[in-house]
Amino acid sequence: MCGRYVAAAPPSEIAKYFAAAAPTETVLEPSYNVAPTNEVYAILERGDERRLEHLRWGLVPLWAKSIAIGSKMINARAEGIATKNAYRHAFRKQRCIIPADGFFEWKIVEGQKRKQPMYIHRVDDEPLAFAGLWETWRGPERDDEPLYTCTIITTTANDTMAPVHNRMPVILPPERWPQWLDPDMQDTEELARFLVPAPSSLLTLYPVSTAVNHVSNKGAELIVPQSDYLDPGRLAL
Numbered sequence: 001m002c003g004r005y006v007a008a009a010p011p012s013e014i015a016k017y018f019a020a021a022a023p024t025e026t027v028l029e030p031s032y033n034v035a036p037t038n039e040v041y042a043i044l045e046r047g048d049e050r051r052l053e054h055l056r057w058g059l060v061p062l063w064a065k066s067i068a069i070g071s072k073m074i075n076a077r078a079e080g081i082a083t084k085n086a087y088r089h090a091f092r093k094q095r096c097i098i099p100a101d102g103f104f105e106w107k108i109v110e111g112q113k114r115k116q117p118m119y120i121h122r123v124d125d126e127p128l129a130f131a132g133l134w135e136t137w138r139g140p141e142r143d144d145e146p147l148y149t150c151t152i153i154t155t156t157a158n159d160t161m162a163p164v165h166n167r168m169p170v171i172l173p174p175e176r177w178p179q180w181l182d183p184d185m186q187d188t189e190e191l192a193r194f195l196v197p198a199p200s201s202l203l204t205l206y207p208v209s210t211a212v213n214h215v216s217n218k219g220a221e222l223i224v225p226q227s228d229y230l231d232p233g234r235l236a237l
Contacts, residue, residue: 001075002152002169004212005103006032006223007041009127011052014099017127018043020050028054032222035215036074042150044096044134045181059151060137061086070149076133078155078170078195082188090133092186097172098130098152104212107164117212118164119223120205131170131180131195158197160205171198
């Protein structure tokens, strides 16, 4: 799964990297510890325009009776996604890319009760392009103001990730972006072929402080390698 990630790049840089129109209103604060239900940036297409917008992380399906379901739907498993009731509409028509600088996963360490957080990022430090879905929720009676939400699609782990966790986010290469974002592309069999593990050589990882376990901690010190972390006492542990 992917339950925490880093989104610290300015929206202007994200928009430029993904060739999208930058947001003109709300600008989100940089976060080194994005958590479920946070507002997050996403690239999507509306009409003929590729845009950088912000959505609530945790997909709320059209038919949901409560927004609370979103906190349980931060990830969507790639396997069978085209037929699952919660995702099939969005998978066919409302796909997005969720940009990230990197993400966290927790590794079981033999002889220790507490898992070790690991920070995973590209070896070249370029942004990650997570495959995502987005939805519009208008309340249980479908007459409320629209709430735009999203989820990150996960797949089986590659060789880099496997020692840490058996799942990882789907990371889309640039050549897949146009088809993935195009709402007129509705060949779900072809789209499902995109949902594979990234090459193992794309990613690297290292241990970081357990301060990332607490969602109130949001600073850049969370991605400092643990061996170089000099002052853990200054954060809530």
